[in-house]
Amino acid sequence: MKIKAPVEKNKIYTVKIEDLTYQGMGVAKIEHFPIFIADSIPGEKIESKITKVQKNFAFGRVEKVLEESPDRVAGNGAAYTQTGIAPLQHLTYDAQLKFKQNQINNLLKKSHLEKIEVADTIGMEDPTGYRNKAQIPVRKIKGQLETGFFKRNSHDLVPIEDFYIQDPIIDQVIVKVRDILREYRVEPYDEINHKGIIRNIMVRRGRRSGQVMVVLITRTKDVPHLDEITAAITQIDGVVSVIQNINYKQTNVIMGEEDRVLAGESVIHDELLGQDFIISAHSFYQVNPLQTEKLYQLAIEKAGLTGNETVLDVYSGIGTISLAMAQAAKKVYGVEIVKEAVQDAKINAFQNNATNTEFVVGKAEDQMQTWQADGLKPDVVVVDPPRKGLDQSVIDATVAMQPTRVVYVSCNPATLVRDIERFGEQGYDVNQPIVPVDQFPQTPHVESVTVLERKD
Numbered sequence: 001m002k003i004k005a006p007v008e009k010n011k012i013y014t015v016k017i018e019d020l021t022y023q024g025m026g027v028a029k030i031e032h033f034p035i036f037i038a039d040s041i042p043g044e045k046i047e048s049k050i051t052k053v054q055k056n057f058a059f060g061r062v063e064k065v066l067e068e069s070p071d072r073v074a075g076n077g078a079a080y081t082q083t084g085i086a087p088l089q090h091l092t093y094d095a096q097l098k099f100k101q102n103q104i105n106n107l108l109k110k111s112h113l114e115k116i117e118v119a120d121t122i123g124m125e126d127p128t129g130y131r132n133k134a135q136i137p138v139r140k141i142k143g144q145l146e147t148g149f150f151k152r153n154s155h156d157l158v159p160i161e162d163f164y165i166q167d168p169i170i171d172q173v174i175v176k177v178r179d180i181l182r183e184y185r186v187e188p189y190d191e192i193n194h195k196g197i198i199r200n201i202m203v204r205r206g207r208r209s210g211q212v213m214v215v216l217i218t219r220t221k222d223v224p225h226l227d228e229i230t231a232a233i234t235q236i237d238g239v240v241s242v243i244q245n246i247n248y249k250q251t252n253v254i255m256g257e258e259d260r261v262l263a264g265e266s267v268i269h270d271e272l273l274g275q276d277f278i279i280s281a282h283s284f285y286q287v288n289p290l291q292t293e294k295l296y297q298l299a300i301e302k303a304g305l306t307g308n309e310t311v312l313d314v315y316s317g318i319g320t321i322s323l324a325m326a327q328a329a330k331k332v333y334g335v336e337i338v339k340e341a342v343q344d345a346k347i348n349a350f351q352n353n354a355t356n357t358e359f360v361v362g363k364a365e366d367q368m369q370t371w372q373a374d375g376l377k378p379d380v381v382v383v384d385p386p387r388k389g390l391d392q393s394v395i396d397a398t399v400a401m402q403p404t405r406v407v408y409v410s411c412n413p414a415t416l417v418r419d420i421e422r423f424g425e426q427g428y429d430v431n432q433p434i435v436p437v438d439q440f441p442q443t444p445h446v447e448s449v450t451v452l453e454r455k456d
């Protein structure tokens with residue numbers, strides 16, 4: 001029997017928003033059939049035009065807000081919600097912070113872990129213009145080279161100059177690079193035919209240092225007028241590094257494997273918690289430096305260091321957490337899969353006189369077992385995994401080494417809660433509130449710090 005959806009495409013329905021998904025979309029129901037509507041808020045009554053009907057749910061658009069939520073603020077216009085740059089921009093910042101705290105609470109409840117408390121989300125004073133890195137697609141629109149952002153779930157470029165959540169100086173650099181590329185008539189990438197030259201522009205800026213890196217991601221190694229283009233980019237204020245990254249493949253992965261430094265350095269510097277860090281193009285670096293300092297400070301505090309501890313920093317990137325902890329510990333070991341990041345970490349340790357650190361290139365899954373087999377006895381294990389969370393083998397090796405504490409820095413509450421359950425099965429409990437720290441204002445991403453303690 002085929003169940004017919006109770007809504008039809010392009011028709012308008014009056015609905016009440018009941019919930020907000022983890023992606024920040026409002027949820028309304030007609031005869032129990034969920035409709036996901038961007039830019040709507042629980043409690044609101046709206047007229048929604050159905051844009052897509054699937055088997056078990058539909059998508060709609062806000063046509064008119066009939067009853068407005070007190071949590072609504074005037075947004076910045078359609079481009080930001082269309083592109084998913086700032087999907088929560090229609091929520092007051094307080095409501096965003098609550099939304100993030102609730103995300104973790106709801107997931108804990110689903111796993112019957114409601115005993116665990118979640119603290120108020122630590123927010124920013126000014127929750128805009130914070131991102132220190134941009135990866136901007138370059139495409140041709142009406143014969144002209146444009147920079148902007150893709151519409152959600154598509155590769156249609158919407159030209160944008162003010163990215164709202166990015167360091168405004170980065171926005172200015174992108175516009176200047178765009179104009180230089182226009183001047184030299186560089187052909188934008190055409191992904192359907194896999195033709196054209198310039199695919200993306202990556203810009204990173206050290207918040208404290210003011211140093212700017214520009215990476216031109218190209219489909220071909222040869223770029224006409226590359227010397228003139230490079231010379232013009234080096235004239236932009238703050239630019240200390242111009243790099244070409246070549247991505248020959250027809251793929252959604254932004255960067256290719258081949259790099260060459262066109263001008264200046266291969267890295268930029270930035271400062272975090274009073275220490276100086278170098279960052280290369282392929283290394284991960286937290287995108288919100290102000291909040292990162294709060295996040296790390298919290299992690300250090302939660303690690304309860306006295307100066308005698310051995311610490312493992314698993315997923316260590318360029319060693320930022322390791323070096324912050326090294327000042328208060330006896331020894332810190334880091335493991336990280338990207339070799340450029342580990343090279344950065346070693347130089348960072350050297351230039352900050354952190355002689356009590358050691359960094360290894362490897363997969364956490366393998367290296368944790370190696371450390372365990374070597375008889376390493378860490379007091380504290382810090383983990384800061386990507387969105388997919390911890391592999392069971394990492395949890396098993398951690399537990400086998402019997403640290404007093406595990407400090408879990410998470411960027412995905414779903415895998416965090418799953419991993420809390422797995423640690424719980426092996427004798428590690430959460431006894432203090434989980435603390436969300438807002439690293440990504442205006443977006444639904446939730447970052448948090450959790451401490452797991454060994455039951456004695």
Ligand code: SAH
Pocket residue numbers: 284285286315316317318319320321335336337338341362363364365384385386
């Ligand atoms: N702690 C660092 C980096 C956190 S991001 C910081 O705060 O800056 C997560 C890091 O894990 C990235 O640098 C990524 O390259 C690395 N990574 C991803 N998968 C990994 C794996 N299986 N083993 C080790 N490192 C991994």
